[in-house]
Amino acid sequence: MKKIFLSLILIAITLNSNPIDAKQLFNIEKVKVKKESFKESKEFYGITKLNESKTIDIVSRFDGYITHLNANKNYMNIKKGESLYTIYSSDIASIKAEIEIAKDLNKNLYDKANSKLENFDIKNAKFLNNEVVISSPISGIITQKNVNNKSYIEKGKTLFQISSLEDIWFIASIYQEDLSFIKANMNSIIKLDGVEEPIVAKVDFIYPVFNEEKKT
Structure with a gap:
């Protein structure tokens, strides 16, 4: 044997x-x-x-609605910086409004509002009016997808798993x-x-x- x-x-x-x-x-x-x-x-x-050491979770840091889902299927190839999804959040819209009001009036309020975006990890994200484009931090494949187009997502929800x-x-x-x-x-x-x-x-x-x- x-x-x-x-x-x-x-x-x-x-x-x-x-x-x-x-x-x-x-x-x-x-x-x-x-x-x-x-x-x-x-x-x-x-x-x-x-x-497994090269696998990351994409977790939402705020509530909102998915308005466009680019990463729409499992085992899809994705590049670093490529859009995963676009989301509308009333919280983010409020912060953006604060920034617009404060930028020419009060530097302290302006900096404080920007720090809120940093806490949401979207300070350098692309904005389309009041919507935020969330991009992939690495190149790889989508090994897990837990969200659909037009879904409502809550803070702390794991949306994707991406493996390099x-x-x-x-x-x-x-x-x-x-x-x-x-x-x-x-x-x-x-x-x-x-x-x-x-x-x-x-x-x-x-x-x-x-x-x-x-x-x-």
Whole structure:
């Protein structure tokens, strides 16, 4: 009976140089690990997994109504600075009115009103009249969407989860007799279904974990 162990490999993917559709990351792929000293290589199949440390939540800091939803589906590619949604908030509209009134009359009141926008983390946001355009702070994919167009949202609600694709995990299944072949920092080549160019990576971690479901 063969025992299957798992080897965890970190893959660095830069969207600018390797434009990959998000859905391609969740197919079955294979990795070729090459041992330079003997010019020997072996192939293992595995799956990709997003790096949780590069995942962020988009949480609303104020109540309001979504007037336009740009990030309207899961696994949508999004770029840093690209609009996620546009929102109308009576609280923000009131603060904007305070700023307009105070800017030529009272510097202290003007600064105080601007500090309110800072507390809402929208001081540098784009404003369309009394609506605010909320942009993505990172490039990546929408892995969770909890809002629809024209929805009313409350302060503290998590609207999106966005995961960066700068690096992802590749989890390869390796038989026990091949485990001695795998070494940390070994060169490897990741081949994704539907992606022409292979991705060069290195073995980052090796975890000897027995997999009951895949034993043969």
